[in-house]
Amino acid sequence: MNLEGRKLMGKLQIDNLLYRVEKPARYLGNELNSVHKEINENIIRFAFCFPDIYEIGMSHLGMQILYHLLNKQENVFCERVFAPAIDMEKQMRDNNVPLFALESRQPIRNFDFVGFTLQYELSYTNILNMLSLAGVPIYSGDREEEDPIVIVGGPCAYNCEPIADFIDIAVLGEAEEAILEIMELYSKMKEEGYNRFEFLKRAVLLEGVYVPSFYDVTYNDDGTVKVIIPKYEGVPGTIRKRIVENLDNVFYPEEIIVPYLNIVHDRIMLEIFRGCIRGCRFCQAGFIYRPVREKSFDRLQGLAEKLISNTGYGEISLASLSTSDYSELGKIVKHLMEEYGNKRIGISLPSLRLDSFSLQIIKEIQRVKKTGLTFAPEAGSQRLRDVINKGITESDLIDAVKDVFHSGWNNIKLYFMIGLPTETDEDILEIKELVFRVVDEYYKVPKEQRGKRLNVTVSASTFVPKPFTPFQWEPQSTQEEVCAKQKLLASNIRNKNVTLDYHDPKTSFLEAVFAGGDRKLSKVLEFALGEGCKFDGWMEHFDFDKWMAAFKKANIDPTFYANRRRGYDEILPWDHIDVGVSKQFLIRENENSKQARVTPNCRVNCAGCGINQVFAGGIC
Amino acid sequence: MAIMRSRFYKKGDMVFISHLDLIRIFERATRRADIPIDYTQGFNPHPIMAFATALGVGVASEGEYIDMQLSNNMDNELFMKKLNNVLPDGLKIIKSKIITDNAKSLMSIIRSSTYLVKLRTKKLLSETDMKQHIDNLLDRKVIVELKQKKQRRGRKNRKPEFREVNIRPLIKNVEPFLLDEHEVLLKMHLAAGSQGNLKPEVVVDKLCELANLPIEQYETRVKRLGLFINGGNKFLTPLDEEAWNI
Numbered sequence: 059m060n061l062e063g064r065k066l067m068g069k070l071q072i073d074n075l076l077y078r079v080e081k082p083a084r085y086l087g088n089e090l091n092s093v094h095k096e097i098n099e100n101i102i103r104f105a106f107c108f109p110d111i112y113e114i115g116m117s118h119l120g121m122q123i124l125y126h127l128l129n130k131q132e133n134v135f136c137e138r139v140f141a142p143a144i145d146m147e148k149q150m151r152d153n154n155v156p157l158f159a160l161e162s163r164q165p166i167r168n169f170d171f172v173g174f175t176l177q178y179e180l181s182y183t184n185i186l187n188m189l190s191l192a193g194v195p196i197y198s199g200d201r202e203e204e205d206p207i208v209i210v211g212g213p214c215a216y217n218c219e220p221i222a223d224f225i226d227i228a229v230l231g232e233a234e235e236a237i238l239e240i241m242e243l244y245s246k247m248k249e250e251g252y253n254r255f256e257f258l259k260r261a262v263l264l265e266g267v268y269v270p271s272f273y274d275v276t277y278n279d280d281g282t283v284k285v286i287i288p289k290y291e292g293v294p295g296t297i298r299k300r301i302v303e304n305l306d307n308v309f310y311p312e313e314i315i316v317p318y319l320n321i322v323h324d325r326i327m328l329e330i331f332r333g334c335i336r337g338c339r340f341c342q343a344g345f346i347y348r349p350v351r352e353k354s355f356d357r358l359q360g361l362a363e364k365l366i367s368n369t370g371y372g373e374i375s376l377a378s379l380s381t382s383d384y385s386e387l388g389k390i391v392k393h394l395m396e397e398y399g400n401k402r403i404g405i406s407l408p409s410l411r412l413d414s415f416s417l418q419i420i421k422e423i424q425r426v427k428k429t430g431l432t433f434a435p436e437a438g439s440q441r442l443r444d445v446i447n448k449g450i451t452e453s454d455l456i457d458a459v460k461d462v463f464h465s466g467w468n469n470i471k472l473y474f475m476i477g478l479p480t481e482t483d484e485d486i487l488e489i490k491e492l493v494f495r496v497v498d499e500y501y502k503v504p505k506e507q508r509g510k511r512l513n514v515t516v517s518a519s520t521f522v523p524k525p526f527t528p529f530q531w532e533p534q535s536t537q538e539e540v541c542a543k544q545k546l547l548a549s550n551i552r553n554k555n556v557t558l559d560y561h562d563p564k565t566s567f568l569e570a571v572f573a574g575g576d577r578k579l580s581k582v583l584e585f586a587l588g589e590g591c592k593f594d595g596w597m598e599h600f601d602f603d604k605w606m607a608a609f610k611k612a613n614i615d616p617t618f619y620a621n622r623r624r625g626y627d628e629i630l631p632w633d634h635i636d637v638g639v640s641k642q643f644l645i646r647e648n649e650n651s652k653q654a655r656v657t658p659n660c661r662v663n664c665a666g667c668g669i670n671q672v673f674a675g676g677i678c
Numbered sequence: 679m680a681i682m683r684s685r686f687y688k689k690g691d692m693v694f695i696s697h698l699d700l701i702r703i704f705e706r707a708t709r710r711a712d713i714p715i716d717y718t719q720g721f722n723p724h725p726i727m728a729f730a731t732a733l734g735v736g737v738a739s740e741g742e743y744i745d746m747q748l749s750n751n752m753d754n755e756l757f758m759k760k761l762n763n764v765l766p767d768g769l770k771i772i773k774s775k776i777i778t779d780n781a782k783s784l785m786s787i788i789r790s791s792t793y794l795v796k797l798r799t800k801k802l803l804s805e806t807d808m809k810q811h812i813d814n815l816l817d818r819k820v821i822v823e824l825k826q827k828k829q830r831r832g833r834k835n836r837k838p839e840f841r842e843v844n845i846r847p848l849i850k851n852v853e854p855f856l857l858d859e860h861e862v863l864l865k866m867h868l869a870a871g872s873q874g875n876l877k878p879e880v881v882v883d884k885l886c887e888l889a890n891l892p893i894e895q896y897e898t899r900v901k902r903l904g905l906f907i908n909g910g911n912k913f914l915t916p917l918d919e920e921a922w923n924i
Contacts, residue, residue, distance in 0.1 A: 076736075
């Protein structure tokens with residue numbers, strides 16, 4: 059942004075709007091530990107946007123990390139932006155208030171960077187809507203020198219082709235280092251004479267930086283990708299993700315923003331490790347976040363102390379993809395209980411596996427706080443659990459619930475997926491069998507020993523094939539098939555102790571389309587925005603008919619992306635992205651799944667996914 | 679054990695914080711300030727604190743009250759200093775006092791509240807007119823307000839039911855304070871607490887409805903000035919010793 063633009067930027071008066079909307083505390087921007095900086099012409103303005111409402115976005119750990127990391131840099135001012143709720147957006151549009159950053163209440167249109175984190179595909183329309191509310195041209199090709207650089211990251215950035223036409227830069231992988239390199243480059247070019255195109259050309263040479271507009275994608279007659287090639291000399295043909303090698307040395311915030319509102323995850327999130335040793339074949343996180351890297355006990359206890367005293371939170375959560383797999387879990391939990399138990403600070407452990415060690419730990423921490431327990435068998439039959447490489451047996455589950463029922467729990471949740479590859483009606487009915495066996499275990503416990511009134515919530519979500527997983531070639535079951543299977547399960551699982559939870563497969567269908575989509579989908583998104591689609595992850599706002607109208611207008615058949623089996627020899631829209639896990643490995647795993655062959659976890663035996671060849675040091 | 683009673687204000691951006699948010703802010707503040715507060719027993723321990731009334735979102739206040747149960751006695755100056763150190767701008771403890779153990783709870787003793795209400799009329803009107811409108815309101819023996827009945831459990835999606843309530847006895851006084859072109863400032867004294875509570879916004883609605891006085895819908899601003907206990911012929915605040923055992 060030029061100096062003139064900066065001078066013109068005033069603080070927007072939004073107080074009058076705040077009296078007219080629900081939960082005005084979403085828009086205040088002065089929460090505990092939020093950062094406010096003096097603005098001068100040399101400071102880089104970064105708008106960190108989360109394309110959903112405040113309560114969702116503030117629960118996101120990645121934002122807290124990058125926000126504080128960027129603000130530790132003297133020459134960067136990073137502020138937060140969330141999708142305004144429907145009522146606030148209406149007020150803003152009616153009063154000509156453009157999208158603003160919470161801290162400074164200045165329009166983000168004049169910022170240097172507008173960053174979005176891509177957590178789920180159904181937030182894409184919100185990104186476009188936020189750009190339009192900001193007054194930033196939605197297509198990168200329409201942006202001019204003075205417009206902000208639109209930069210994205212997060213899990214969906216690995217296949218950001220459906221939004222490739224809207225973004226300037228995608229950062230692939232862990233951004234702690236790459237984002238600073240980008241800031242440094244930008245700052246240097248600002249001194250030497252900035253030019254948007256030159257900046258992108260130099261940024262693309264940084265590892266993990268993908269500039270979609272620097273690649274040409276052509277298609278075969280059948281609609282599949284023919285070739286993806288760089289447009290300019292020196293632009294890399296494949297882009298490799300970034301990882302942070304040592305998690306003890308990498309920045310982690312010692313103070314996090316504490317919201318006024320009750321947000322979804324309203325607690326300290328202490329990240330204990332990245333990556334996952336398990337390799338469940340449906341799970342994208344299990345592959346894209348490889349390799350496994352832990353934070354040490356020493357580092358964690360230091361962080362916990364600072365975070366607790368700087369926030370006043372009464373709960374700390376040990377965050378990771380599979381908390382039981384942290385090698386010093388017992389030690390850190392014991393430490394936290396001894397140190398902070400008398401201060402009434404509770405510990406929560408999400409993503410636990412159901413082994414006896416984990417259950418022992420849960421029982422100990424529940425002396426402070428008692429909550430429901432969640433288990434994720436994912437599939438009803440052993441055969442299907444082997445297909446997806448879940449690595450748990452029925453006796454694992456039964457032993458676990460026996461244990462928890464004896465300890466007095468009466469509220470458990472079981473997660474399953476419907477529409478997994480090779481699934482038959484038999485497998486669906488096995489879900490029922492498994493659930494009923496769980497219920498039986500409860501009644502086997504003597505009445506005086508068990509908790510009152512068992513409630514088993516069975517949640518059945520719809521399988522979505524994701525890029526960079528062994529199932530990336532698999533078709534999603536059609537909506538009719540999924541509905542039929544849901545009905546089959548619902549009509550068989552009637553029981554007074556069981557609550558079945560399942561959703562219309564329409565949103566999962568769209569998720570599959572965009573997860574496995576290519577650049578042709580940008581038109582669909584543009585039209586969907588025109589139809590008024592936003593907050594598609596919210597059932598009360600989701601309108602499938604509008605989406606179908608958008609596909610029709612763009613002359614695109616969504617089933618081509620969601621319900622088609624892809625060939626191993628097909629060029630996938632994300633083939634130029636390298637997450638460190640080789641395609642050969644994914645093919646091998648897909649073949650293993652067809653034979654229901656289990657691949658042991660990474661600690662038992664290296665399955666040769668390729669990650670330790672890509673990143674020097676063999677760190678897994 | 680000791681109970682610390684405090685008066686605090688809530689203004690600026692903090693008017694946009696709901697009562698539940700406010701409870702969380704105080705919980706976290708006590709932890710950060712290392713206030714020796716007692717916790718409830720059970721699986722989900724909470725610091726033991728109680729407020730006088732819940733203030734609506736958007737309403738400012740110069741006189742809110744909170745009781746905190748401390749595990750041991752604490753100097754009130756130190757308590758205020760520690761807590762004010764960590765409270766956000768817009769929330770501040772103005773006065774604190776250890777009260778007697780047998781003092782009654784805040785919620786049970788509050789009887790009334792005074793407010794300053796600012797509203798914007800669509801038409802210009804004179805001071806005499808305004809006074810007349812208020813007199814007409816106060817002259818009524820009965821002012822009927824339709825109140826929505828609470829929905830019984832398990833009866834969702836039913837048509838809301840209403841009952842008629844006479845709010846006149848809940849209005850102790852309304853007086854004009856200032857009139858500047860379209861802007862009207864009113865001072866109100868209304869019933870507050872568990873034995874009868876009236877929001878100033880309702881009085882504004884009634885006043886405008888009866889006087890046929892259109893106002894800017896979103897421009898009304900309310901500030902509570904104080905909370906009072908009926909101590910016979912004088913008004914006591916919760917920090918007055920005489921009020922503790924009324």
